[in-house]
Every structure is written in C-alpha cells, then in structure tokens.
Amino acid sequence: MENEYILEMKSISKLFPGVKALDDVKLQVRPGTVHSLMGENGAGKSTLMKCLFGIYSIDQGEIILDGRKVQFSSPAEALENHVSMVHQELNQVLDQNVMENLWLGRYPIKGGLIDDKKMYEDTMKIFNDLDINVDPKAKVGTLPVSQKQMIEIGKAVSYNAKVIVMDEPTSSLTEKEVEHLFRIIRKLIEKNSSVIYISHKMEEILTISDDVTVMRDGKWIATQLASSLTIDNIIKMMVGREMTERYPQKDTQPSSEILMEVKNLSSASTNFSGINFELHRGEILGVAGLVGSKRTEVLETIFGINQKDEGQILVEGKEVRNRFPGESIKNGFAMLTEERRKDGIFSGLSVAFNLVIDNLDSYIKNGLLNNKLIKIDVDKMIQAFKIKTPSGSQRIGNLSGGNQQKVILGRWLLTHPTILLLDEPTRGIDVGAKYEIYQLINQLVVEGKGIIIVSSEMPELLGICDRILVMSNGHQSGIFDAKDVSQEQIMQASAKFI
Amino acid sequence: MDKVLNRLKKVSLKDLLLEKAIYVVLFVLLVTIVIIQPKFLSFGNFKNIFAQSATRIIIALAAGMVLIVQGVDLSAGRMIGLAAVISASLMQQADYAYRMYPHLAEMPIIVPILVVAATCGILGGITGVAVAIFKVPPFIATLAMQLILYGVSSIYFDRPPYGAQPIGGIKKNVTQMATGSIGVGQFQIPYLILIALAVCVIIWVIWNKTKFGKYMFAVGGNPEAAKVSGVNVVRTQIKIYAIAGLMYSMAAVLEVARIGSASNTTGNGYELDAVAACVVGGVSLSGGVGSVGGIVIGVLIFTVINYGLAFIGVNMYWQYVVKGLIILLAVVIDMRKYVKRK
Secondary structure (H helix, E strand, O other), X not given: OOOOOOEEEEEEEEEEOXXXXXXXXXXXXXXXXXXXXXXXXXXXXXXXXXXXXXXXXXXXXXXXXXXXXXXXXXXXXXXXXXXXXXXXXXXXXXXOEHHHHHOOOOOOEEOOEEOHHHHHHHHHHHHHHHOOOOOOOOEHHXXXXXXXXHHHHHHHHHOOOOEEEEEOOOOOOOHHHHHXXXXXXXXXXXXXXXXXXXXXXXXXXXXHXXXXXXXXXXXXXXXXXXXXXXXXXXXXXXXXXXXXXXXXXXXXXXOOOEEEEEEEEEEOOOOEEEEEEEEEOOOXXXXXXXXXXXXXXXXXXXXXXXXXXXXXXXXXXXXXXXXXXXXXXXXXXXXXXXXXXXXXXXXXXXXHHHHHHHHHHHHEEOOEEOHHXXXXXXXXHHHHOOOOOOOOOOEHXXXXXXXXXXXXXXXXXXXXXXXXXXXXXXXXXXXXXXXXXXXXXXXXXXXXXXXXXXXXXXXHHXXXXXEEEEEEOOEEEEEEEOOOOOHHHHHHHHXXXX | OHHHHHHHHHHHHHXXXXXXXXXXXXXXXXXXXXXXXXXXXXXXXXXXXXXXXXXXXXXXXXXXXXXXXXXXXXXXXXXXXXXXXXXXXXXXXXXXXXXOOOOOOOOOOHHHHHHHHHHHHHHHHHHHHHHHOOOOOHHHHHHHHHHHHHHHHHHHHOOOOOOOOOEOOEOHHHHHXXXXXXXXXXXXXXXXHHHHHHHHXXXXXXXXXXXXXXXXXXXXXXXXXXXXXXXXXXXXHHHHHHHHHHHHHHHHHHHHHHHOOEOOOOOOOHHHHHHHHHHHOOOOOOOOOOOHHHHHHHHHHHHHHXXXXXXXXXXXXXXXXHHHHHHHHHHHHHHXXXXXXX
C-alpha cells in the first residue's frame, strides 16, 4: 500500500544559541499536492526547510521520506534522495550557460570528455516536458530572474525530485511569469511530485495549494485544506499570539514639535516611491513590511547610502540633502544597519576602535588623538551599556551579537545624533539583550531624540513604537497609531500592493 | 559572567601568542646564528643589519599602508626606479664628465627631493583614483602602473648623448646621507638609521594618533561599515596610494645616495620584498590589520637571513629556501587568525 504522506516531518526541534528556532514542528505532505507553508518573517519556515535539505541538522524529531526514515547531512545527499529546493536567493554560476548549471557536478562524460550533445538533449527533454522555454546554451547571467528560477526547477526535475521546495519563488516575478510558474507547478503535480510552497502572497497560496500549514514563532499552528480557508483565517493564525511583558514601559509621550519631515521620497534604483511622513521629537516610529517591501532601502536613502531621485527631507523645517553618510551624520543622523557583520562592525578591530571611530574629532588634542580622552568615553560606554567585555582592547569579533549591537549603538550615540535610524536593531539577539536595547531606546526618546525602527517582528513594533508606517512592495500603505492598530491590520496593509 | 570573562581571557592569550609568533621566529633565528658563530654578537653587525634595512623599512611601511586598505602595490619597485633616475640626473656633480644635463647649475638637494616627491605623489594618486573611483582591482591597477613606470623611466634614462649608462657622479653631500654617521659616545650611528627611525616615528603617529590613520584601518577592516560611518572611503584610498608614492620617492633618493648611481633597473623587485616583509610582520592580506613595529621586524627578519646566514657561511641558495619557508609560516599564522575570527 502506498504511504499516505510522501514526506512527514515529526516533532522537529532546532536550537540556535539563545533561540529555539523550531519547537515541535510537524509537516505532512501528501503525494502529488502543493503544500503551502505560511508564517511571518522569522516564524521558522526557512529553517524547517533547511533542516529537511540537510543545511541544518535537527536536534529532535524525525523525517520520513516515502516511508523511510532519513536525515540528510548535506544538500547533495538530499538531492540524491529526490528532495530538491529552489532557493530564495538563487545560487548559480552566472558566467556559465544554462545546461552547465543544470548538470553541474554530474556532467555526462564520453571518452573522458564532457558530452555536450547529450547534456543539451537531456536539458531540452526536461524543458520541453515542463513547457520551459529557455535556451540551454544561453549564459545564465544574461537571463531574467524568472528564467533562472525555471532552470532551478528543471534541475530539481533532473534529480527526479519527489519533493520540491520553493522558497518565495514569486517574490520577483511579474503576474504573467507567475502564471507560467503555476502551469509548471501543475505539470510537476501531474507527474506525482509534491511541491512545498513558501510565500507571503495569500491569493497565490489559495489559488495553487491543496494543503496549508501555518507556523508562528517556530511552532506548528495548524494544517488545513486550502479550500476550507480564507485570507482572514490565515492571517489570524499567523499573528494570533499573546503579548507578554517583553517590552519596557514607555513613560513619555512624543512632543507635538516636528523633528523631521519626509516628503514624497522616491528612489528609482531601489524601487520605492511616494514616502511621506513626519517624525516628532521624542517619537518612536516603526516601519513594518514584508521582506522585499523596501523598508531598509527607505532608511538607507534617508541616510544617504542610496541616492534619492525625488523628494525632500526636512529637519526642524530646514531641508537637508544627505547625499552621503558623512553629510547625514553632520546633519544629526545616525544609522544602525541591518547586517551587523556586513556593514556594522570592524570585526578584526578592538571594541574601543569600534566605539569611537565615528567621533574621532572630539578626541583630538594638540592635533593628535588623545588616548586618555578616548579611554574615558570607551569606559563610560562599556559601563552605561553593560557591554560584556574584559576591556576596550578586546576584539569586537569575540563578543556576542547582543554586545556587538550595543557597541555599535554606543558608537552612534557618541556622535550625539538627533535622529536615529535603526534597522532591525534586535535581530539575532537573545531576549535579555533585546530588553536592554529597548530600554536604551526609551531613554533616548526621553532625551528628545526621534527614532525610526525597521523591524520584521510585529509584536516588537507594537510593543515599543508610537506610530507604525507600513510598507508594501515599495509603497507606503499606511501609518497607524500603535495603540489602535492590530497585527491583522498591519498584515493586510503589508499585502496591499503585492 | 565569570565564565564569559575567563573564556575571553583565554582567547586573548592565544591571540597574543599568535600575534607575537613572528618575534619568536626572529629570536630563534638570531639565537641559532649566535650559537653557530658567537662573534655575530657585535655592535658592528647590528649596525649593518639596521643600516641595510633602513630604505627597505620605508618601502615596506608604504607597501604596508596599501595592504592595510585591502590593496597591493606592484608598482613600488618601478616607481622607485623612476624617482631614482630623475633625482640622480638632478644631483650630479658639476664637474662630472657624463652629466645628463651638462649645463644645469648645481642646485640644493631639496629641489630634486621635492621634484620626485611631487612626481611620485601624483603617480600614486593616479593609481589610487583607478582603484578607488574606477574600481580597478589593485593588483591590476598597480601592475599596469608598474609597466608604465618602467617604460617611462627607461625612456628618460636611455637617451643621447650617453645612452643607457648608469647616472653616476652623484654629489658628495648626497652620498653622505648614506655613508655618513653621527657619533654618539663611542658609537657611530649611520644617518640612514636615523632617517628610517624618523620615518617610523612619523608613520606610527599617523597610524595611531590621527583621524586619517584610524580611517585607514576602518576602510581596510570593513569598507562597507566605514562608508556607513561617514568615512570617505574613496578619498582615504587615494590618499594612501599618494602617500605611498611619496615614501617611495624618499626611498629612491636614499638608494641613489647608497649606490652612488641610478639606472632603469634600480628598485626592480623591491615591491615583492616589501610585501613579503609586511606579511611576515603580521599585516593581514585581507586588510585592516598591521603595525609599524611588526613591519619593521618583518624587514629585519629578511635582513638577518641575508646578512646572518651569509655571516655563518650558509650557501646563498639556502637563504632563498629559508625566506620562502618563513613567508609560508607567516601566512599560515595569519590565516589561522582569520579562520578563528569567523
């Protein structure tokens, strides 16, 4: 008798330092179906799939594929066992052609040489079967994203995949391309493959799926037939969590004085337009939105990392240009970037260096940098922020993520900014350090600064912000008072322009 | 909390050992030489080692700055060559028979020094513009500059009336810079050593006591983060290459003084010696890490190998083997630091 499920993941748990990324999660995929996996950013969808695919090892639970218990230790092993994944970020060798990418690592060999002819024919056969219209000899780098994705799907089929995971495949596709993708998915289903489909787009999910599993905070919430669900049902399940005492009390109200005004801000190169908002003195303004909604890009444009094409930024009624970060810093801005490792810390250099690098002008005495003055500020910051480090000369790379984040926050505060742009300030930080960072933020608004926070964690935004601006696909889809808005409303606004 | 601190302490002790490994190497090298030939321990020998290292230290410090900002300078040797022929042609004695410019009046040495400083500063700046603004990989930009400079210095050098003859007859007050010394008590300290020392002090101050120096390390350590921090990455990089050019020109004048002549082969290959000394001295090839002390030690190690091994009668070819091994060892240590950081 055939198994009821082609893939069954049972009570999967996965721990990362400081976080339980997956907690007793289950997933049951029926053969020949599309199974959608839904949840907010950080709900654990991608982590679960990476566990399946052998990128992460699981700490608990078991995976049963086609009636057989499996535990892949690498993506290669998963592929050999007919499990395949089309990643959100495509990993392809852009300078090679389509078929070379498709058969990478297992080129057909004839007489010691690569058999180009067979490779071409095999590729064409797969593409014809799936109704994919891509030239196997085209260079991958020259193709649009939609076609690159098709190549990946073709690759999955070439491994005779029984389970194909698609992680946000439509996030950068046009409507027409999505239709084409759906046709291909239906062909895969006809061949009795199963597709695990991850997306934020509700309409799509209800169109293409047979089953839907919802996850939240690393936990399994429900698995239901798509035909029995509505968009509202799904949103409720995705966000329906309880708010606990995770956020410190904020005692002050923003003043009525407008600190900064952004008028009709647009940037063609990063694809957002029409951003309008005011930031009051002493206010915390949150920015919500899904991955790809251009939240980060808006902050980076205000700070001058990206160039704006249109619009104005006014600070206390006067226009500022903020063409590059140095100018923005002079205008009283500070920005904590999203990826601490990439563009935040100088990991090989000391905590002290990392603290004072933006503020060197204040330590110059007789034309030279004065170590005593530097040490005073470094010690003051280490103490005030409770940075856990033996001394200022410790390499910052040796500190935990939370402490690194405090150092960077400290770096910016030493420049005495009036407007702080914080992009995911608590990402990858354990709960305790998060609380300390919230307290610091509260203290800053008491001092009359204005703060903008981008975060993927909706409860965090609701917990600490005064107002929340919602971005959707490069547009501003609303500004809400944090006291009156529900997570459902924010979710709906986030999906408005998708 | 205590646990965390203990762990951090342990890590930094290991770091310390890794960081200082190069001093251990120099020490072992010296001890070995002394054991084989105790006479090696003399003021004269050490004076010679330092004096022979003087110009190399200046070159290596310049090359080190470029390495710290994630670059590499292959044009150093040829830039020294160009500065050498230009400065030599302007520093010939008035009564020398084969003057390049027979009718040129003798001029104070500061003039040729400034001429080549300006020339090399601008040329370095051009390399910097190629790297920082046009994003040409440093390896390629400086390789191209190396070829151009060799061509230009050969054209300048090899022309009538005397053709490709070394530019000799350098004025005495110039050669004096290399051969002269100053008496301190009973010891004679060569000017060369004092000049190198002065350069070391100035560079140390720039690296450690100025905003520019800190920005150099920031740009080298993480250009993205430096940009976000408001550091003008492009300007910092251009300045670094220009300053390196200035320092090469200085080294070139000292080389002319030391050798007493210049030709288009002067300086050939110096860039790789400099990079090797930097690497051995703990400058990270991935950028952002390096110290004046380390680079000086790096240069000294190579001079000790040259001078010391010759002193105890080791075959010259073996010296290459030892040098190669030491470079490898140094990079292995550097990579271990890097891997650990991840």
